[in-house]
Amino acid sequence: MSPLQENFYQKSNDQGETIKTEVYKYLKHWYWFVLGVVITITGAILYLRYTPKVYKSSAKIKILNKTKGLELPSAAFVFNRSNINLENEIEVIKSQRISEAVVDRLDLTMRYFVEGNVLTTEMSQLPFQILKTISNDSITSKASYRIEVKTSGFEVTSHNASQSLVFPNFDTTKTNHNLPFELNLPQDFNFENAEDKVFIIEISPVSVVSGSIKNGVKVNVLGDSDLLELGFTSQSKDKNERILNTLIDVFNEDGINDRQEISRRTINFIDERFDLLAKELDSIEVGIQDYKQKNDIITLETDAELGLSQRTLSEQELFELEKQLMLSNLLGETLRQPNAKSDLLPANIGLSSTSINGLVDNYNSLVLERDNLLTSGGVNNPNVVLLNGKLEDIKSNIFASIESYAKQLKASKAQLSRKNRKFASKVYNLPAKEKIITDITRQREIKQSLYLFLLQKREEAAINLAITEPSIKVVEYAISQHVPISPNSRNIYIMGLLAGLAIPFGIIYVILLLDTKIKGKEDIVERNAKIPIVGELPKLKGDQLIFSNPEDNSMQAEAFRILSANVDYILPVHSNNKGRVVFCTSTIKGEGKTHVSINLSLSLSSINKKVLLIGADLRNPQIHNQINEDKHKLGLTNYLHDENFNWKEAIIKGFKNHPNHDIILSGSIPPNPASLLTNGRFEQLLEEAKLEYDYIVVDTAPTILVTDTMLISKLADATMYLVRANYTEKNLLNYSKELNESGKLKNMAYVLNSVEANKSYGYGYNYGYNYGYGAKS
Template sequence: MDNSFNNFSLPEEDSIDIKQEIIRYIRYWPWFAVTLAVTLISAYMYLRYAPRVYQTYSKIKILDESEGLELPTSAFIFKRKNINLENEIEILTSYLIMNRVVRELNLNTNFYEEGTIQTSQIESLPFGFKQIIHPDSIRERLSYKLKIKDTGMDITNLKTEKVFSFSGSTTRDSDYNLPFEIDLNVNKTKSDFVGNTYILNFNTIKSTALSLKSNIKVESIGELSDLLKLTIKGESKELSEKILNTLMEVFDKDGIYDRQLISKRTLDFIDDRFVFLAQELDSIEVGRQDFKQRNNIVDIAVDAGLGLEQRAQSDEQVFQIEQQLALSKLLDTSLNTNSESDLLPANIGIENSSINQLISDYNNAVIDRNKYLSSGGANNPMVKQAVEQVENLKANINRSIGTYSKQLENSRQQFSLRNRRFSGTVAQIPEKEKLLRAIDRQQKIKESLYLLLLQKREEAAINLAITEPSIKVVEYALSGSNPVSPKSNIVYAAAILGGLLIPFGILYLIFMLDTKLHSKEDVTKINSNIPVIGEIPDVKKKEHIIFDDPNARTALAESFRILSSNVDYILPIKDDGKGKVIYCTSTIKGEGKTYVSVNLSLALSSINKKVLLIGADLRNPQIHTHIHEEKHKPGLSNYLHDANYDWRDALINGFDKHPNHQIILSGVIPPNPAHLLTNGRFKKLIEEAKEEYDYIIVDTAPTILVTDTMLISQLADATIYLARANYTEKNLLKFSKDLTETGKLKNVAYVINSVGASRSYGYSYNYGYNYGYGTKD
């Protein structure tokens, strides 16, 4: 018969077995059920008591100031808007605009109605409320709780916990210096509010404006649209609608104000000038009246018309004479200061024909002289004659001007005497008439300026009155009938998802961080070349861990019967009729090698096989604990140490129902187990036992820290290597793999102990194997 199990192997899995992973998680279905129930109940409680938040929206169209005033441009042709909506959005959500909205609606004062479980925000108190403190005086958050009782009302400062009690229905006459007044009888009677509790919060203007700025969302409806959509979320639909409507109004007024600023400044300037001009006109009128009263002037023009006319004629004649004198003087100056080559001005207004003729002759003579000088020398007779002629004419002009000036001077003296004769006629026209005319002139100037400013003021007022709005309201604030938060479908979906993901995540972390093996699959993934010949179930009760009844039908008994059957498949076939030697070992302490050794030997004994169980773990013997014998009872160590000691003297019949089962305990713990196991007597024991027994089961020491098992491994026909579910580290299996591949262990097969064990393991051997290890296996 061929040993098929020696060549048994499983292919290594490179991919994840989805079915196996699903089953792995389904095993913990109570976790999922409990978590799902908790999350669904939590979702229900949240939806039952969470505040309802509603969304309010409005739409506006930004008006283009240049619309209708300019010729079509490329922007118009290609339907590109001239309005920068990004700028408008920034202005609309600016702190300045929000500050104005907060002040206009007094949003820094909030009201809440406190229910049994839920506290909800309300637009305003249902009774009389008057805020005394100025909004700018609020430097920090103030909170008050108002509780209405049959006997009055209590107001609690939530910051200081100080309670103010009022016996009546109003706080108006109190001396508590509260920042507000309450009157319960303004809209309804006090009995309508008994038992109700309200919260009053006073915030700073800045914090409220910043909160409003973050709560309002403004976005463009379309790429080519001039429409903006304003949205806000809040518990009170009425308050949200007021906020959006006020925001649109404030924004519209802000844009109008910017365009009206020039007109307003013009009006302000004109109004200031009106005050000044009115004062000046009043002063001029009063001064003119006083002047005429002091001088008894009624109508100067009628009283002295004739005298003024005569004097005017005389003045005109004197003026003409003085004009001729001035011209004569100018001509004389020009004649005597000019060089010989310069000409005299002609026809300058002198009313003397002889002088004008002399000037004309003189200019002709100068021209002739200049021509002769340019063509002949200075000694040329023609030149000399021309020069002499110029000098003669010049002398004649001088004499004529002198004579004419004397005549004019005489005439002026005569007219001056004549004017003095007219002085009696105009004596009634005082010099102050000039002042009166100056007063009249100033009055006319001020009146004309006043009328001009009045006209400009009307023009500016018209421009101010017809200023177009900044926006067009497409839709005033509207609130949805259904709350946007919380949404039951999303909350329940999140609860279901969370109820599944939370345990899944926890289990995933547990599995990911779990380095212990749990099943046969974990072993075959690491070492597929070594067969797994048995899986021992976990036993919760320690009193049922021994297969002491050959006829038992428990799961434990059946698992060891299966193991005893599978062991035969890995044992080599021999025709010598000698017994088979089976080692039971493990990597570390606590994996159950002694437990499996005892039960495997009992399972083989239950099928009428003679079985010898040898306790070869000389460092930490544990077989005695299962048969209630003394730990230091003579056994294997005594035989190995004493050449005269017969191993048959150490045989024990530990189980009454198994007459074919015998045990050799480990004996006294020696100081040098490795030396004793290699002195040849252990091999002799095995050879002799094989002649008398069908199976020799050897409980050996763990392999990771001591070499005891490797020293005697060649005596075994098969080696059962124990691994314990939920206890053995996966990386320890690599050690057993190396032992097998290097030939240090012979004919190895795995047995997995405590399959299906929980974290409590049901039992434990406390084997934490150290060199010179502990007390129990």
């Protein structure tokens, strides 16, 4: 196995041992855990017996989607999700308005209770008849009344009254009182269920009760659906169901009323708009009529046709006038030509003037007559001269006629041009009039279509008002659980069990946390890891001797044998086979150094070793108490003080079963123990004893109290430093650590005394030291 694996397994083993050690700390106090569990379970039983039972009721509803009309597919439609805002619906359900409606409908301002020996329980109704005589609006503060059913009648006591009201014959209507209710017994009343019982009536304002319902109603969304789960808890299952069912009805009616209110407002709005639209349509019709009359319009098509025909006729007349004017001008120009005196004038050229045409004809006749005379009579013929004069007169008349006719034509042309422009303007203005008529007509059509649309919507609103769909679908009306949710017996018992274990655990933990005494080997190793621990001695009842019998095979005896073996390992080997000196000391008095010194010396003696036990604690000797000897018997002080005293004279046999075991008691308590121990006599005694004994065990004084041990510590081959479990303070280990590090104690090793079975290695397991030896007590 690699070093890394060894380290891993070592850590794993250490963790396991640590956990087991911690567990053993508490398991040894198992009786406290048993007592704690018994007490807490008993408390849980009493709590469950006298705690009011709270039941839960639940109902399920589906919020219906009331979206009207066709809608384009949305993301909610594509992914099959509802577009209903359930959060809004939940807030409406839990609103104060809805809760107040439930309170009014169920008349929940009155609550009923029955008193028990220990517990007061809420009831859904009283066993007798009660009629409230006060309206909910008149309740302004809480009040309670105590009703006792006596054999003769009711006895009612108000919470703020010192005297009770007695109503004989179980009827409050026959007595004057100021109670807010009337009481009466039904005909089938059973006295066994109510006699000598006390009932309590509590009256609360609507706001208080509705607030409790609002806070008590729990609404949850079931998954991703449109389903809502409503829950309510109280001591009465019937009350829970009535509240939830009524809440569902009120919420549904509230939604229906909202939609009906919309329909009613729609109808009222449409009726108002009908009156306005009728007036507007009348105004538009009158406007069209006035406009046509003002502009002489029959219809746009007729006016347009008439205007175009008049304009065409006028243009033809104007063309004719211009033609006559041009012909007359042409005739005049012909007369003005130089050769026009003898030429004929054009006749029938299209002039409409008969006078000009007549003059032209006369002129041409005279020209022909003159030309005939010129042929026969010559130029100077008097008839020719006469005819020339007539021709000049006629020509002048023609010019005058042409000029007069031209003026007439021009005047007619000017008049006709004005008439033509009027006709053209009339035709030109027709599009503008058409636009105005079209705008007015469009407004009339809009109003008419709006009128028809509103009429349709009014019919739809009337239908919706008459037939309004519910706002919810009740999936499941209120159902109550048969098992109360509070107190939860299973949880109460579990909590009681845990409390029964946790409380002792906490107390023990605090005690252990505040306990600064050494408990086991790990406490020593934690502070002084460099100093070896050569023995862990189990706890004994009293300080009885272990090795009075060398053959003792008890667990304690085996522990001291292991100690003696470990001590032998740390003792140096002398080349001259001299005996070896073992000092037993401690920090303070009471850590068991005398007890360990005696038993250690006896365990060494039991393996056929010669052992000398010396009582060197001159200030507080204790060895004589273990062997029933006189405290003032000759001992070490006598030898140290008297140079002529032989230490062998102080040797006694304290144990008849240990022939190799000798003891030198401390002797009388001297006034100067420190000077006696350092006068050289003690060192001489040890040197002489080493020649005769294999081991010399010295019981010395505690180190922190006096300096006696430090003065002679150099004489020891090994120093057993006693630490007593559950007695020695942990901080005293620092003192022993300083002694070791400073070298004041030679070859120091710890011996842990009075270890409990679960603290000593090997004692808390199933393979103790007595395994296979037939232990003897």
